[in-house]
Amino acid sequence: MNSIKTYINEHKNRFVDELIELLKIPSVSADSAYKNDVLQTANFVSESLKKAGCDKVEICETPGYPIVYGEKIIDKNLPTVLVYGHYDVQPADPINLWESPPFKPVVKKTEIHPEGAIFARGACDDKGQMFMHIKALEYMTSTGNLPCNVKFMIEGEEEVGSKNLSWFVPRNKEKLANDVILISDTGMIANDIPSITTGLRGLSYVEVEVTGPNRDLHSGLYGGAVANPINILTKMIASLHDENNRITIPGFYDAVEELSTLERTEMAKAPFSLENYKNALDIDDVHGEKGYTTNERNSIRPTLDVNGIWGGYTGEGAKTVIASKAFAKISMRLVPNQNWEKITTLFKNHFESIAPKSVKVNVKPHHGGQGYVTPIDTIEYQAASKAYEKSFGKTPIPQRSGGSIPIVALFEQELKSKTILMGFGLDSDAIHSPNEHFGIWNYLKGIETIPYFYQYFTELFKK
Amino acid sequence: MNSIKTYINEHKNRFVDELIELLKIPSVSADSAYKNDVLQTANFVSESLKKAGCDKVEICETPGYPIVYGEKIIDKNLPTVLVYGHYDVQPADPINLWESPPFKPVVKKTEIHPEGAIFARGACDDKGQMFMHIKALEYMTSTGNLPCNVKFMIEGEEEVGSKNLSWFVPRNKEKLANDVILISDTGMIANDIPSITTGLRGLSYVEVEVTGPNRDLHSGLYGGAVANPINILTKMIASLHDENNRITIPGFYDAVEELSTLERTEMAKAPFSLENYKNALDIDDVHGEKGYTTNERNSIRPTLDVNGIWGGYTGEGAKTVIASKAFAKISMRLVPNQNWEKITTLFKNHFESIAPKSVKVNVKPHHGGQGYVTPIDTIEYQAASKAYEKSFGKTPIPQRSGGSIPIVALFEQELKSKTILMGFGLDSDAIHSPNEHFGIWNYLKGIETIPYFYQYFTELFKK
Incomplete structure (x- = not known):
């Protein structure tokens, strides 16, 4: 041949x-x-x-x-x-x-x-x-x-x-x-x-919508007195990771396989330069789950990333508005034993449960896979x-x-x-x-x- | 006449x-x-x-x-x-x-x-x-x-x-x-x-930009290992209010005048129905600084509201991306004794100080007034x-x-x-x-x- x-x-x-x-x-x-x-x-x-x-x-x-x-x-x-x-x-x-x-x-x-x-x-x-x-x-x-x-x-x-x-x-x-x-x-x-x-890795992709007041409001006349759906959305998303960058959704890690020290040692032998990695991305530091290396974080560990966020006035200049709605697209990368449909349900239940009474939340599952x-x-x-x-x-x-x-x-x-x-x-x-x-x-x-x-x-x- | x-x-x-x-x-x-x-x-x-x-x-x-x-x-x-x-x-x-x-x-x-x-x-x-x-x-x-x-x-x-x-x-x-x-x-x-x-109220309006990697990344290949600027921005914004909905920027309340009980009692005499207010906005609850009424929250108390937020993929469907940048427009309503230029500086210094090393932050003051x-x-x-x-x-x-x-x-x-x-x-x-x-x-x-x-x-x- x-x-x-x-x-x-x-x-x-x-x-x-x-x-x-x-x-x-x-x-x-x-x-x-x-x-x-x-x-x-x-x-x-x-x-x-x-x-x-x-x-x-x-x-x-x-x-x-x-x-x-x-x-x-x-x-x-x-x-x-x-x-x-x-x-x-x-x-x-x-x-x-x-x-x-x-x-x-x-x-x-x-x-x-x-x-x-x-x-x-x-x-x-x-x-x-x-x-x-x-x-x-x-x-x-x-x-x-x-x-x-x-x-x-x-x-x-x-x-x-x-x-x-x-x-x-x-x-x-x-x-x-x-x-x-x-x-x-x-x-x-x-x-x-x-x-x-x-x-x-597996995947669960969802879209979330947070609704506050029924219309956009003047931020001077209503600011401080009404839930701002963007502020609330940032609080809700921020709470999804703890101080060690672990995901806080109850049950999220239940099926995650912990690799043996031997397996992690084998993985660590793959050629990798953290300096080159940081230089290629022009970042001063990496960021991820405490206790794992960069190569582990992006392969054997599950993640939760916001892929898109939007709400309020995003044009040129300034607009003093409290938006009626705020949105985000969020995806979770899953490791082999995690069931994506179960994770999607866990996310939805958790996200709805952490919403304050001052807003309404809608979680729309998008797609996923094992x-x-x-x-x-x-x-x-x-x-x-x-x-x-x-x-x-x-x-x-x-x-x-x-x-x-x-x-x-x-x-x-x-x-x-x-x-x-x-x-x-x-x-x-x-x-x-x-x-x-x-x-x-x-x-x-x-x-x-x-x-x-x-x-x-x-x-x-x-x- | x-x-x-x-x-x-x-x-x-x-x-x-x-x-x-x-x-x-x-x-x-x-x-x-x-x-x-x-x-x-x-x-x-x-x-x-x-x-x-x-x-x-x-x-x-x-x-x-x-x-x-x-x-x-x-x-x-x-x-x-x-x-x-x-x-x-x-x-x-x-x-x-x-x-x-x-x-x-x-x-x-x-x-x-x-x-x-x-x-x-x-x-x-x-x-x-x-x-x-x-x-x-x-x-x-x-x-x-x-x-x-x-x-x-x-x-x-x-x-x-x-x-x-x-x-x-x-x-x-x-x-x-x-x-x-x-x-x-x-x-x-x-x-x-x-x-x-x-x-x-006075006003300080700023725009913030959080930069992570130098380009948009595939969220599967990099997710969990690199700071996602949207996730980071939500953490930073969320941290600007504490559990009582007070603003956490050091020095922010220094010049805020506390009204006397008499003055607050007088204010409370203005006709106001919380039920009508909630019904008009179609909300189940109001939301604001602990210890103050709705009419106080939106008049004699300062606020911090996100007026717009954007980053990543916001179109139809799904895109599994980690954005290079995330943005927000943020305004603070100020009460009479607060100096807007000083508040803008306090915001800028604080926001820059809370950014993790894995991202770069740019705070652009927009405008303001007393x-x-x-x-x-x-x-x-x-x-x-x-x-x-x-x-x-x-x-x-x-x-x-x-x-x-x-x-x-x-x-x-x-x-x-x-x-x-x-x-x-x-x-x-x-x-x-x-x-x-x-x-x-x-x-x-x-x-x-x-x-x-x-x-x-x-x-x-x-x-």
Whole structure:
């Protein structure tokens, strides 16, 4: 299979150009203003799968955005790889912090990406990483190197909680039957330190609304005498963490697994410089739960973060008003044993219970998902590890991530197969932020590594 | 002077129509997008003063929006009344809560205003109340009933802190020389309970910015390990009030005058129903400083209110982001002895001191002003009281207001004259809120009362 490097060299400019076309479509699933763009992106993915050699491609309707399904079945006695990815992207705002428009992709060189990186919303998360799989398939089908069966399931609602994927998967178990699920929607430590994500956090996302008086009031005439919903909201949110930055919701930590000293010692061996971390973010200090390191805080510990807050007058100048309402979007990252639906209920009950009588509170659960841990003593993990060894020349480090792909736990439950998280992005790629990008080296390295996984997994599966 | 009622009856439709024309111009001083409208409003006021009989009218340039000056001097031996008002208005947002567009005035009947009220931004605050004085002047000049000299000073930056009025007044002391300053920019208790405002709170308005990481971050990859500026801002704001709702800024209460039991007993005699107050605002409970009544909390006690807060993702749906920055607009209402500049400094120092090392904080003072108390044993107050008695048939109640007209303390300091606050609006007029309105009865009652003040003040002044 040495020809993969040659094939990439011959086609890499086209590979980049095709991804740029995909990135031009603003498939923001959170904002209904982009509905037509999201649908157009599903068509783009469908066409790409056909061109890459799938025998059967369908745009499967759901109650929300469609799921693009494709397959190439070469022999029912061979194993089947199911590739999952998503064609929707995060909203691009704050737009004014982008150095180039989020949906006009440009290639620029950076310190970390001397061979150039594509800057656009979705470049890494997940259009770029999803498209690697389509290009890897193209290589395997066009050169006769596909060693097993392959199925694709590319959804358009990952960034808003995959609600309709949860609807689709149980209804299509036979269609989706597989021996391993392969996902590239995570990152690795560095281009010279490949890693495989073996843990994901769960998620509970809620929106809260605090209502005080029935209309906006003059802050002079009413100030001091009426509950100001913004003041109250800040008090309520502030009370959700104690002085050690532990979350105060009763029962929140009940299911949290405490890692052994040995496991924590192993984790601490991953290369990490606190100084570099602080410098990269331009912060004087980190901030988190007492008793845990930075790498523990963002992987094995649950969190509660306000993702957005708004209320009152936010325009230019001054307005002396007491707003009628204040709002916040709050998400909790959960560790594998925490049940996201239970946590959502705990949050809602607690938040309602701490509201003073002078306001009304409404907690609206948004979406969520379970955390996940991949075992590393399986043929799935071994195949992935060997694939990285082949393309990177180094054994990848298993690493737990702080991020969430809520659907992964459901896959295991419904489809009874393990998921392998082969991510080729970097932390510095600014996913979910302005100026998201994806290194061209990483993109091509992903395309190179994927066929090796197919090869090794098929070999190990036969044994 | 019985003819004032006749004159109003003959001209009232025109008086309403002229005010409606003035209200159509969106003179929002806080938002530079409305610059041309603010300037056009100054012209409108200038033309109205000419038509009402002023001998000399000028649009006086300042470093900001101009001040419209007008005068009619009939005899240097007679006293001079200086009328102050403002032609700028508060921003209209949240626009979607207006039942009719804020700058398309409509007349509608309400329970409190059975003779109709004009609904528009600025209807009461302060275009309507300011325009009463121009129409009262028209009556006095056109019927030969002007008993003294009159000067007008109408500014365009009251809603943003009157910065350039503070610049203008000390530079124009001779032009502005007067024997009493008359302002209608406050309210009264009810249409059958006339009152005169004898106290105003001071104001300190600031904007705060909390910066965490140098860019928006993925809340999964960084959540729990990096200070979230929104979480931090809520902690910082929450800490500004203690469990008794007292403000925790060191030194904040140092200059606050504690009223005697007698004074508080007198205050408590003003008609007030807590049940009606709660019902009108649709709240289950009031909220404020422990140990004080609602009417004390919003008049003789200082406050700290968040007028606006924003940060992170506030659009539709969900975004799992840790924002780089979070912001709030915060105002403090002050009681007469508190120095607003000192309070601003205390706030800034305290807010910076409570920030954890993991964030950077920037406090930007916006504007402010001193509180004010009008004595009631003066001929100015007596003239006002007699004017209300004549037009309302009842002695007005002296009342301290929670609002602020920051410039009033400066007038006394620079121009050495007392200010009389004759307000004809009602609390329910929703100033600074959606659906601001001004009763037509109140508008005409103001026009009726003002000439009596001129008459009685001139008479008492001669004695």
